[in-house]
Amino acid sequence: MVALANVQFGKENEDVRTVQKALIARGREIPDGATGYFGDQTKAAYRAEQLAQGFKGADADGAPGCTSLTALGHSIGFPVDCADVSAAGGGRLSLAQVTYHDPGDDSGEAAMQRYARKACELTGMDPRFGVPALTTIARRESAYNAPGQRVNAWDVNAHGSKVADGRPLNCSRGATQCIPTTFAAYHQAGTATTPYDVVASMCATINYVRDRYHVNQSGSNFAARVQQADPNRTPHGY
Structure with a gap:
């Protein structure tokens, strides 16, 4: 088998x-x-x-x-x-397994490109398409993982009981701003269990857009299907 x-x-x-x-x-x-x-x-x-x-x-x-x-x-x-492959990349977590430690990953465009290449490698996406799409998302969602932009405590998702990072459970977190339930459902096997980890966050994003927006395996239609990943269109939540 x-x-x-x-x-x-x-x-x-x-x-x-x-x-x-x-x-x-x-x-x-x-x-x-x-x-x-x-x-x-x-x-x-x-x-x-x-x-x-x-x-x-x-x-x-x-x-x-x-x-x-x-x-x-x-x-x-x-x-x-084929059952081992799901939208969660074979690594689905329960919400209780999600952790909230910020490992202090690098910020900036070059760092996001480096992390995106690793995420593409882990998920089987062609970096020619995945790297610019993920880097664009990271720029728009967290200013390239800037320290003050790694958690969104002010939008509609910012509710729920406080968790280990002192923020409400449902806040969007990390470079690509995953909410914990989405991060858990689309977690990539072998990556960190915190959405603050850039590679883990980007992998979950890839798995999510493949499922939600029907982005193909190579990612050649990533920017076309996900407006937030397209630098030639205006920002749009995803």
Whole structure:
């Protein structure tokens, strides 16, 4: 059984190795062989498989989806579990598991671009699209994670009992201003449990916009689907 959640860009495990072997058996080129690491070579090979299956344009982005991986599994002989992949990136939290410690991550545009690249790596989004979109959101939502802008205690969400950071539970927090319930529902496995962590916040944002706005796996339609991510349009809550 291969879990779709395990075979995304940047992952290293036996499920990746199984998929690599299947791609090689199907004639897709991976020069380094079945290493178990999903890097650029595997992404290119998977894109070739998607094209062979009839996917076109942004849908042939080298990022495994349930349909293409299931077809690959059928052709080679391994079952696929798509249930592990959800809008929460396979790492959904309960609200009680969300923490409110601010790790003091860097601020500024360059820092946001760096964190965004990591978030794209963890979620399988193409950084060509994800980095500018996330950086634009961070600029508009928190002035690039500026210390005085990391929690919104004045808008309609700012209600509920006080939590560990001394703010009402439902306040928007972090570089991309996630409310705790959204952060918990769309949390990315392996990232921090606090929305103040920039990478964790950006990953949750990616998972959220994929579910809520139908942003595709590569993120090529991120700015088109989410106005707040488009620097060429006026700011708009998301």
